[in-house]
Amino acid sequence: MFFLKKKNTSPQKIPNSLVISVGNLSVGGTGKTPFVIYLSNLIAQLDNTIQITILSRGYGGKNSKQGMKVENDSNPIFSGDEPLLIKKSLENANVIIGVNRLASYQKYANTNTGKNVILLDDGFQHFAIERNLDIVLVDSIRLLGNGFTIPLGTLREKHTALKRARIVVFTKSEQANPNEIEKITAKFLAVNPSLQIYHSYYxxxxxxxxxxxxxxxxxxxxxxxxxxxxxxxxxxxxxxxxxxxxxxxxxxxxxxxxxxxxxxxxxxxxxxxxxxxxxxxxxxxxxxxxxxxxxxxxxxxxxxxxSLCLKKEDEFLDYLRGMLKITS
The missing domain is CATH 3.40.50 (Rossmann fold)
Structure with missing residues (x-):
């Protein structure tokens, strides 16, 4: 019921910002943190005048409820380990935590008058903020588990939720079973034929x-x-x-x-x-x-x-250029 309530929340738009969500369908580690770092670096590579802000729940951090801006010298006990790792990897980015991500952003963000990009870390099931792009990560080893949602399985949502997504990235593809990936890709495309499929590896x-x-x-x-x-x-x-x-x-x-x-x-x-x-x-x-x-x-x-690497990175960069309205 809690999830349905969140899903029916009317998303709020953050003005003058491009919002990209990086999330997943399942619980557990699909590699969101390395991908957020990778994506941030790509965006900065395309235009280093863009102010990048990462919004995270700050899971495990004592300040998750009240929110905080994460600095290089923040204590992981308060910020959470993943937001601190992101900040240490991206010194020029804002990293902000808080259960209420919108309120935390409004309180702590240093936005500029130019281009602002906001990355919602673990944002696919976060419906309070309107986004321009949903990227969903799928673990190439575990895929969809037994196919059941919590508590019978590991899924937060069924794969039909990919109707909301634009891009799927199969992570840890160096350990993938190609036949299984091919089958599940067909399953995803049956739900959303316009999905763009990518594969990452470490x-x-x-x-x-x-x-x-x-x-x-x-x-x-x-x-x-x-x-x-x-x-x-x-x-x-x-x-x-x-x-x-x-x-x-x-x-x-x-x-x-x-x-x-x-x-x-x-x-x-x-x-x-x-x-x-x-x-x-x-x-x-x-x-x-x-x-x-x-x-x-x-x-x-x-x-x-x-380091995270993405196959067909040039194609992905072209798509990002379009999102950012950047001409090469």
């Missing part, structure tokens, strides 16, 4: 430790690696490490958005005392980077630096 760039030292992925081969993460779908992260051919791979999983204490990290290091490297995701890193850990231990903890 490239691992390097590993960086808490002291700022880098490690080439080639150097992981033959090492004993212990991994930990507090993300919704850690399979892609673990598979990325497996591809580096470690001699031994250990793993400890925490719940999504887990707030680590210094004691947690010390316990992890104790568990991994016989391992050569301890590796986490960048989302985990932003929550532990300021902890005072002895340098001989801190140098052992690395995070995986990944």
């Amino acid at each position: 490239e691992t760039r390097s590993l960086l430790n808490l002291l700022g030292d880098s490690l080439d992925i080639i150097q992981v081969s033959g090492q004993k690696v212990f991994t930990f993460s507090g993300i919704a779908s850690p399979e892609t992260f673990v598979n990325s490490i497996k591809k580096m051919n470690p001699a031994l791979l250990g793993f400890q999983r925490f719940k999504d958005h887990y707030s680590y204490s210094e004691n947690d990290i010390l316990k992890i290091l104790k568990t991994a005392s016989e391992y050569d490297l301890v590796v986490c995701t960048e989302k985990d890193y932003v929550k532990i980077k300021d902890y005072k850990i002895e340098s001989n231990l801190a140098k052992k903890i690395y995070y995986l630096k990944i």
Whole structure:
């Protein structure tokens, strides 16, 4: 009933702004944060005078209810881990959190008199703000799960909701089953023949430790690696490490958005005392980077630096140019 009530809300238009929603049909990690960062960089690449603002609920952040503007030095306990990661990746963008995204935007946004682009992070089921474009991400591994909505399955909405969307991006396509993707693509197009379909994948760039030292992925081969993460779908992260051919791979999983204490990290290091490297995701890193850990231990903890890549990026850029009314 709550979802129906939200769906029947009349959306409000934010003046002088292009609004793009990045969302999904299911619960769990489809890769929205990396895609929002990627999309923001593309928009800035097309026109660096555009003011980009990311509006996020700030899930897991203590200030989610009252709202806040996220800064580089914000505490993830208050901002949430994903908004802080976005801000650290996009220094020139406004990142604002709040359950009431419209009110938070009106309170905290620094809009300019020129072009403004607002990205609604996890916005497909957020109906309070009118948008110009809906981009829906689908995990290429899990797809639609068992096809049922919550609580019987993992879907927030059935795939018929894609009538509202313009673009679907299959994420983590490097691990996809091509036959399954082909079948589900046909299913999506039957609902909305005008959908544009894209596929994204991750490239691992390097590993960086808490002291700022880098490690080439080639150097992981033959090492004993212990991994930990507090993300919704850690399979892609673990598979990325497996591809580096470690001699031994250990793993400890925490719940999504887990707030680590210094004691947690010390316990992890104790568990991994016989391992050569301890590796986490960048989302985990932003929550532990300021902890005072002895340098001989801190140098052992690395995070995986990944980049999202999009197939047919030129075609996607052309579409964005049209949305932004930019001529190349």
